[in-house]
Amino acid sequence: MKAIAITGKPELEQAFIEREEPKPAPGPRDLLIKIQAISVNPVDTKIRRSATESKVIGWDAVGVVEALGEQARGFAIGDKVYYAGDVSRPGSDAEYQCVDARLVAKAPESLEIEEAAALPLTALTAWEGLFDVLGLELRDEPRPAAQAGAGRAQETLLVINGAGGVGSMVIQLAKQLTDLRVIATASREMSVEWCKEMGADLVVDHHRLVDALAAEGIEQVDYIYCCHDIGDHWDNMTQLIRPFGRVVAIAETKKQVDVNAFQIKAASFAWELMFARALHDYFPERQGEILARLAELIDAGHLRSTLSEVIGPLSVDNLAEAHRRLESGHAIGKLVLTVAD
Known part of the structure; x- marks a missing residue:
């Protein structure tokens, strides 16, 4: 062969x-x-x-x-x-x-x-991260088409690198199978439009993430799914996650990160590896x-x-x-x- x-x-x-x-x-x-x-x-x-x-x-x-x-x-x-x-x-x-x-x-x-x-790989990674690692509640039935884009504001999921392969599936699964409001990060016009096509309620620029969310009246989020080098986003994640919130990541880093930064909020950090x-x-x-x-x-x-x-x-x-x-x-x-x- x-x-x-x-x-x-x-x-x-x-x-x-x-x-x-x-x-x-x-x-x-x-x-x-x-x-x-x-x-x-x-x-x-x-x-x-x-x-x-x-x-x-x-x-x-x-x-x-x-x-x-x-x-x-x-x-x-x-x-x-x-x-x-x-x-x-x-x-x-x-x-x-x-x-x-x-x-x-x-x-x-x-x-x-x-x-x-x-x-397969990205869909499995997204599913396991959302439902096996973050432990999100799985809807019995997918969200009706008429409700698409109408996520509950009191429960928020931030998807870092929403236009990538995993992020694209995280957005879709979260929109269809949970009651969360889904926020994705993207910076280029094509990436922003792609995230919206996937179903994101809000798309913000990861280069100015904290300020961009603050401009939308969002100081903290309940869950974070990080699909990019955690070292590039660590400070933003520790600042944005709410007390007792949960973070899942799939991409390692060569940078030094302060795991203790999550302690003050009793927030959880976990890995997802499909393999x-x-x-x-x-x-x-x-x-x-x-x-x-x-x-x-x-x-x-x-x-x-x-x-x-x-x-x-x-x-x-x-x-x-x-x-x-x-x-x-x-x-x-x-x-x-x-x-x-």
């Missing part, structure tokens, strides 16, 4: 190589997937930059089940599925991949493969369940794909271009590559 592997070299121009690899054989719990489309995430760029050896990366895919391990349940050959997978195993930048069936769900029927490929379930075999079936629920919400018209652009077919040049755009810091939504017709 064809695969695009990282080389272990730091320069982006030399970072990828196309090579032939044996088609993988599914383990007892695995599905063998013939991949149709993939998307690229910031974690891909981080792993590529830190790698010292050649390997296949990529953890967002849509494809068709070609074979099943003897313990794999809930799927049949020919099923179209979507998943993010396990960061400790070979990735999806290839024609075929084996993945634990418990991490997989049938893809939304209403989406094209490129639209579906944009979703934690697979890495530690901690109820991995939860991710398959979440993806199945997301597919239902998408097919019912309550959520939309965050696909922003299809870069082209999977190749060394196109994969490098996707990484380049992510590293620029200006990407909106998700970038997708096709793998098979």
Whole structure:
């Protein structure tokens, strides 16, 4: 099979190589997937930059089940599925991949493969952060269309970097499945409009976050979902979070931060890492369940794909271009590559 592997070299121009690899054989719990489309995430760029050896990366895919391990349940050959997978195993930048069936769900029927490929990793990260980590109350039914944009002012969620892949899904899920007022940060006109399309009640400039919120009469927020380097936003978060408020973050920092700053407010800070379930075999079936629920919400018209652009077919040049755009810091939504017709 064809695969695009990282080389272990730091320069982006030399970072990828196309090579032939044996088609993988599914383990007892695995599905063998013939991949149709993939998307690229910031974690891909981080792993590529830190790698010292050649390997296949990529953890967002849509494809068709070609074979099943003897313990794999809930799927049949020919099923179209979507998943993010396990960061400790070979990735999806290839024609075929084996993945634990418990991490997989049938893809939304209403989406094209490129639209579906944009979703798994970011949607899982958003869901786990909101409902498993922050512990937000989940509505029994999505918000009626007539109520969209009418969040309750007394409960607020601040989404830092709302136009990114995770932020886009956080906004949508919070608007549809909670009673919170959703505030997103963005600075460029395109990013602001994207956040509004996702459903944000208010969009403010992260470069002047505290002042921008104060101008809207907002001194504190109840919850913060930080989708950017926490070191860049730490002081703002400690100032804005209310007493006993909760903060969840997905992006680490090399800067020094003062964790004690949250103590005076008895506020909580926690991490979300989508790969934690697979890495530690901690109820991995939860991710398959979440993806199945997301597919239902998408097919019912309550959520939309965050696909922003299809870069082209999977190749060394196109994969490098996707990484380049992510590293620029200006990407909106998700970038997708096709793998098979």
